[in-house]
Structures are given as C-alpha cells and as structure tokens.
Amino acid sequence: MGTLLKTDEALNNAYSEELAARGVSRRDFIKFCTAITAAMGLPVGMVAKVAETVANPKRPPVIWLHFQECTGCTESLLRATHPTVENLVLDLISLDYSETLCAAAGHQVEEALHNSVEANAGKFILVIEGSIPTAENGIYCKIGGRTAMEIMADIGPKAAAVVAIGSCASWGGVQSSGPNPTGAKGIHEVFTDKPVINLPGCPASPYNLLQTVLYYLTLGKLPQLDEKNRPMLAYGKLIHENCERRPHFDAGRFAQQFGDAGHRQGWCLYKLGCKGPETYANCPSILYGDVGSGAWPVGTGHPCFGCSEEGVGFTKAIHEQADVFTVRPPSLYPEVDTPQGNGLGVGAAAVVGAAAGIAIGASVATAKKTKESDQSSSTES
Numbered sequence: 001m002g003t004l005l006k007t008d009e010a011l012n013n014a015y016s017e018e019l020a021a022r023g024v025s026r027r028d029f030i031k032f033c034t035a036i037t038a039a040m041g042l043p044v045g046m047v048a049k050v051a052e053t054v055a056n057p058k059r060p061p062v063i064w065l066h067f068q069e070c071t072g073c074t075e076s077l078l079r080a081t082h083p084t085v086e087n088l089v090l091d092l093i094s095l096d097y098s099e100t101l102c103a104a105a106g107h108q109v110e111e112a113l114h115n116s117v118e119a120n121a122g123k124f125i126l127v128i129e130g131s132i133p134t135a136e137n138g139i140y141c142k143i144g145g146r147t148a149m150e151i152m153a154d155i156g157p158k159a160a161a162v163v164a165i166g167s168c169a170s171w172g173g174v175q176s177s178g179p180n181p182t183g184a185k186g187i188h189e190v191f192t193d194k195p196v197i198n199l200p201g202c203p204a205s206p207y208n209l210l211q212t213v214l215y216y217l218t219l220g221k222l223p224q225l226d227e228k229n230r231p232m233l234a235y236g237k238l239i240h241e242n243c244e245r246r247p248h249f250d251a252g253r254f255a256q257q258f259g260d261a262g263h264r265q266g267w268c269l270y271k272l273g274c275k276g277p278e279t280y281a282n283c284p285s286i287l288y289g290d291v292g293s294g295a296w297p298v299g300t301g302h303p304c305f306g307c308s309e310e311g312v313g314f315t316k317a318i319h320e321q322a323d324v325f326t327v328r329p330p331s332l333y334p335e336v337d338t339p340q341g342n343g344l345g346v347g348a349a350a351v352v353g354a355a356a357g358i359a360i361g362a363s364v365a366t367a368k369k370t371k372e373s374d375q376s377s378s379t380e381s
C-alpha cells in the first residue's frame with residue numbers, strides 16, 4: 001500500500017506542464033507508465049522511475065540508417081497514435097540522423113551523417129532498418145556512392161550500441177527468401193565487431209523499440225536477451241501462449257477454411273497455417289497501431305505468418321502448418337465440436353505429461369496428432 005501511495009505521488013510529480021502542452025493527459029501518462037513498466041517485466045515499484053525517465057529523458061544520440069528495406073518499420077513508428085508513441089520515442093532519444101525524416105538531400109545529407117557520427121563517436125546508438133546485400137560486393141544497395149557493407153564497416157565500430165529493427169535487419173527478412181539473388185543478410189551476420197540487438201517483426205512493433213530504450217535509460221543496462229539477441233521482455237513468449245484463440249486450440253476447435261462457421265466464430269487458425277505456435281513475439285498483448293482490441297493479424301481473422309521468426313516468416317509457405325513447440329493435449333485430444341470449456345488446458349496437459357514422465361514425448365506426439373488430424377480432416381472434406 002505504501003509503495004502504491006509513493007508511486008502515485010511520484011507519478012504526479014513526474015507529470016509536467018510540458019507533457020500537458022504536448023497533449024498527453026495525466027491519465028494517459030499514468031496509464032502508459034504503468035502498462036509499459038509491466039510489459040518490461042519490472043515490479044510496480046519501478047513505475048515511478050520509469051515515469052521520471054519518460055518525463056526527463058537523458059536523450060542518447062541515435063543515428064538511424066536505412067539499407068535494403070521498405071521503410072515499413074519507420075512508417076509503423078510514425079503512424080502510431082494513442083498515446084503518441086512516435087512522440088514518446090522521439091522524445092526519449094535525440095534522433096540526430098534519419099534518412100526518412102531528414103529535410104536535406106544529396107551531399108547535404110551525407111555531410112549531416114558524417115558530422116553526426118564524428119560529433120557523437122562512441123556515444124550514439126546505431127539503429128539499422130533493412131538487410132545488407134552481400135552478393136557481388138554489395139552493389140545492390142548503395143547510398144552516397146558507398147555500399148551498405150562499406151557504410152556498416154565505417155559507422156558500426158563508432159557506435160556505442162547497434163540495434164537491428166525489423167526482420168530484414170535482424171535476419172534478412174523478405175529479401176533473404178530463396179533464391180536471395182542479392183545475398184541479403186541480417187546485420188549481425190555481416191557486422192561482428194559488437195553484439196547487435198535484434199528487434200524483428202515486419203514491421204517491428206514501435207513499442208518494442210520504446211520498451212528497450214526505456215529499459216536502458218531507466219536501469220542503465222540492456223534488458224535480458226535470448227539466444228538470438230532479442231529482448232526477452234518482448235520476445236520471451238510464443239504468440240501461441242498469449243493468443244485469445246488459445247482455448248479453442250486446446251478444445252480442438254479449428255477454422256477449417258476462411259469464412260466457415262468456425263472462422264466466423266473466432267476459432268483457432270492453426271489449420272489455416274497460423275505460425276503462432278513457433279513464433280516468439282508479444283503481438284497478442286501489445287497489438288498494432290493503437291486502434292483498440294483485436295488489432296493484430298490473428299485478432300482480425302488471419303493466421304500469424306511468423307514475420308518475426310527467423311526460418312518461419314518469408315521461409316515457410318504462408319498456409320503451411322506450424323511446428324508446435326509447447327506441450328499439447330495428447331491422447332485426450334477433443335473433437336472439433338467439443339463444447340467450450342471441456343477442453344484440456346495446456347497447464348493440465350503439462351501436469352499429465354510430467355506425472356507420466358513423458359512431457360516432451362507427449363508434446364511431440366500431440367503435435368504429430370494435430371497434423372494427422374488435419375490431414376484426415378482435409379481428406380474427408
């Protein structure tokens with residue numbers, strides 16, 4: 001109780017006239033700070049510190065480069081609303097150089113980049129959007145007469161930290177799909193001088209950049225990363241674990257084709273190719289575009305296609321069935337018409353599996369059964 005009162009007081013103190021002048025209401029400010037603290041996996045006692053950081057950021061210099069990409073990640077950041085996440089991100093950092101937002105062009109903009117790198121050497125965060133083409137010495141992406149490979153080799157070592165935003169920069173994205181004529185690669189495959197933080201997604205959620213920067217500014221250290229250098233706070237869980245359609249999956253209620261009764265009733269999209277069971281991202285909880293509940297692919301009725309997952313998005317066929325990683329209901333797998341509530345939850349399945357000492361085996365067996373069930377249902381139809 002004492003912590004909550006102190007937090008309230010600190011939040012009220014952090015809310016400034018400047019925020020009010022920018023149209024951020026006290027209510028939105030408090031809501032935002034509370035929600036993002038929880039999303040970063042920090043305790044409620046940290047809300048005040050996060051609020052302080054948001055209100056009085058240290059504004060680290062950022063240089064944002066574009067290589068082989070569609071600018072979708074920048075667009076996604078700039079078009080977000082309620083609260084104005086683009087303002088929050090742009091207020092938290094000092095965006096010293098961004099080709100999309102630069103008013104200048106040609107030699108002028110090249111000079112701005114050079115000056116910014118020299119003035120902030122060793123201090124700036126380098127954000128890269130887009131993959132690096134490596135075939136034929138990288139001639140497929142040239143800016144100001146230099147290839148992306150040359151620019152990276154020149155600017156990368158001068159940065160304090162490197163962030164790859166979007167799936168193209170993280171692991172090659174759509175450009176790296178077979179036959180990959182330009183030899184497109186993720187930044188970390190080309191630039192190995194220092195670790196590259198990956199924020200994949202097509203586009204990447206601007207909240208994931210915001211959370212990562214906020215975490216760094218609040219605690220003075222990077223958030224915990226997984227084995228693919230993705231922040232665990234955003235990519236620590238499978239989409240399938242947080243999906244609103246998950247109870248239908250556990251109960252065996254699947255849409256069999258677009259527009260059928262199951263699809264219209266919001267049943268699980270696994271059999272339509274949903275890659276949620278093998279994709280790590282926070283889309284079901286963060287959503288997209290700040291336009292309200294359900295605003296993410298599965299929420300709108302389309303299977304997740306695994307855009308943020310290396311080896312899934314742009315690699316597997318869009319309606320191919322996913323590999324299922326988590327423990328599934330095994331031999332007790334319910335029929336498609338099982339009434340809601342009678343399904344076996346994943347927690348129960350895990351307990352059954354553990355009790356029998358075959359949790360992993362059960363997982364594999366059920367995943368297989370799910371595929372078999374699909375094959376038989378497609379044969380019957």
Ligand code: SF4
Pocket residue numbers: 239240241243244245246247249267268269270274275276277298304
């Ligand atoms: S398979 Fe897709 S739609 Fe079904 S529960 Fe998992 S993530 Fe949701």
